[in-house]
Amino acid sequence: MRTSPRRRTTALWGGLALLSIALPLATSPAPAVAHPARPGDSAGESVVGGSPTLSAVHPFVVALASKERFGADRSGQFCGGAVVAPGAVVTAAHCFSHDVLGGTWRELDDLKVVAGRTDLGTDAGQEVGIKDVWVDPAYDARTNANDLAVIQLDQDLPGHPAIPVAGPSDTAAFQEGTSATVYGWGDTSGRGSYSSQLRSAQVTVMPDESCAHAYPGSVAGTYLAPSMLCAGTSAGGHDACQGDSGGPLVAQGRLIGLVSWGTGCGDAGHPGVYTRVSAVADDIARFQ
Template sequence: MLALLAAVPLVALGTAGPAEAQRRVVGGGSVSTVDHPWIVALASRQQFGSGRSGQFCGGALVTPTKVVTAAHCFYDEAKGRVDRPGLKVIVGRDDMRGSAGREVAVQRIWIHPDYDFAANMNDVAVLTLAESQGSRPVVELVGQGESGPYAAGTRAQVYGWGDTSGRGDYSPVLRGVDVPIVPDQTCAHAYPGGPDGKFDARGMVCAGEEKGGKDACQGDSGGPLIVAGRLAGLVSWGTGCAEAAHPGVYTRMSSVTDAVHSAL
């Protein structure tokens, strides 16, 4: 089943588990925002409950007041664009059952003007925070048109609080996993169109082990895919989680960096 790993796309997290998004970190281990201070969570307690602080997507702090995440985190398969009441960005919290860090209000949501929900293209959004995060470290974006970070076999890291098994076992703590970039032709073969979705290398990149077992999943949508310390992708969509024949599909940052900079 094709799933967005957030709201409808890949990773949307709900009270019992987001049916709308499908992408979580599978096969990895616990990590900390102390080591990765730019990793943030998107939360709506009003919509998703307080058990896990209302977390439903991930994101990355790219300036003291801006967070980059997936556009599909703000869409619903049946309703289209939706509000996330009481939307907050959670900074500096590893365990969503706790109260560490800060919950920061969101002042504005920018969605890529050419975002296509049906095709999963240009799946990127920028959130403007109501309060600056001061000197907190941020992550650098891969440059527009860069190809080096996407060379097949390049090691990448993906992070999130999503499903860890593909069965709705949402992690309360931040997790990360190391995965290789998958050749575009391999991903195109895995997602030729139809019910499994269509891969388009102009705006997407795949990552995952050939044998499966490591992937992002539901609840991880919008989370960062990092290559050599820079933001190279965002958890976007895929079929199932950690399946051998279906690697995770990510927004290719190099295709949207200029547009994102226009919103910073």
């Protein structure tokens, strides 16, 4: 399985690294935990299935970072997240696991949410501290079900508009065949080519039946439609990867998923699996 934030056994193509179950994709030499989105190649170059984009255009996309744990390169980024309220960010629960952080989040003095920083090699934007973290008590590290955490910031993020969260009634946003976009700084090749530049990739929401067939149950995880959705392309090549974990999947202007897990990065027959945000919309609403 992906061993860094995106707990995926691989990462997001096209400059995004997504997680495969349980681990956020780490973007530095630090131990990877879950498969987060995969970072990509150097800024400005396109990668398989994705391309560079700007934080100013997508201000709700943020990075989770700790130089102490993951090294100074790329601002210490290891997972992604999405702003859902001025003082709240959603991400994957596995990004806060002991495997990823080497302890509890409170033990990392420099753990930050980084907003408004397109290029992680710069000091642009804001670094905001964390006041508290709520991890869904239903999160199951074995299956990757309910892979959700809500970060409460120690100060609001003015100028970083929250993205609307898809609820159960917003069916058009997450029905099969819907075009969606995933964002992240993760591995762009599945071979540890992490990107310093924010990237995005176009994917399509896949039928639950296809996802269940791809992930019937293994050490990587089990596809459970009530709390998961998957997205990719039938031919592969567009996906999240390590380091993209917790990053947003957006369709029709709404947050529909969070990079969670998967097998490989962009592999045909193995789409990326995401936390189904509509299933946990009421939990998120408590922090908005």
